[in-house]
Amino acid sequence: MSIDAITDFVEALGGVLTLRPGPGDGTPEIAWGDRFFYYAPDGVVPPGQPFATIVTKDYPGEPSSGLDRPGAFRVNIHAGGEAFRRWTGHDPRAAPPVDPAVRDAVIAHPVYGHLGWLAVIDPGPLTAAAVPELLRVAHAAARGRYERRHPV
Numbered sequence: 001m002s003i004d005a006i007t008d009f010v011e012a013l014g015g016v017l018t019l020r021p022g023p024g025d026g027t028p029e030i031a032w033g034d035r036f037f038y039y040a041p042d043g044v045v046p047p048g049q050p051f052a053t054i055v056t057k058d059y060p061g062e063p064s065s066g067l068d069r070p071g072a073f074r075v076n077i078h079a080g081g082e083a084f085r086r087w088t089g090h091d092p093r094a095a096p097p098v099d100p101a102v103r104d105a106v107i108a109h110p111v112y113g114h115l116g117w118l119a120v121i122d123p124g125p126l127t128a129a130a131v132p133e134l135l136r137v138a139h140a141a142a143r144g145r146y147e148r149r150h151p152v
Contacts, residue, residue, distance in 0.1 A: 001123040001131060003054055003073055007035055009132055010052060013139045015041035015146075019050075030059060039142035046149070051142035052077045052135055063110045065121050066101040072122055076109055077134045080116045080141055084108070087130065092116045106130050 010016055017040035021027035035054040040046050053076045058067045065074050084092045087106045093114050100110035104124040109117035123131045 001128065003035065003056075006054060006075060006123070006131065006135075010037050010135055010139070013136065015039050015143060016139070017043055017045060019045070030057070033057070037139075039139060039146050041146070042150075046146060048145075049078065051138040061111075063100040065110065065119075066103075067121070074119050074121045075123060075131060075135075076112070077118050077120075077131075077138045078112075078116060078141070079118045079134045079137050083134060083137050084113075084116045084118060087118060087134070106134070 007018060011018060017038045019036040019038070021031035021034060021036075023029075023032060033056045036050040037052040038046055038050045054073055055076065056067060056073045058064050066072060067074060079087070081092055084090075084095075088095055088108055090096065090108075092108070095108045095113055098107045098110075100107070101121065103122040104126045105120065106127060107113075107119055107121075109119040113119075118134060120127045120131055
């Protein structure tokens with residue numbers, strides 16, 4: 001799975017605003033090359049965190065995921081407690097530490113796992129079904145939050 005394939009998949013879910021920080025747009029350089037996905041059918045970045053991100057480098061203060069390799073990336077998905085428990089076998093607040101650099105496996109996010117975030121480094125054959133499923137779950141939850149804030 002490539003960054004572009006994942007981005008195309010997420011955007012096809014509908015109502016997605018994708019932020020792609022880069023030079024000249026006023027974003028911090030550390031975010032350049034990453035992608036941030038929000039449910040925002042009105043095109044306005046909503047309050048709070050995105051429902052998924054793709055990062056292409058390790059961020060300061062995070063355990064290393066080994067993203068310093070060419071082409072390496074990590075998909076981060078705010079899957080929520082139920083999906084977190086299903087994929088890890090643990091409650092988000094009680095999940096044991098995991099190797100933050102394991103590739104092609106669904107793991108607790110190395111920093112935000114306790115909040116129900118999952119991560120996949122270099123998604124491949126072992127996570128080919130999991131990543132789209134988790135992205136659908138996160139998108140649906142983000143859509144629900146948006147609809148509660150913006151009743152029709």
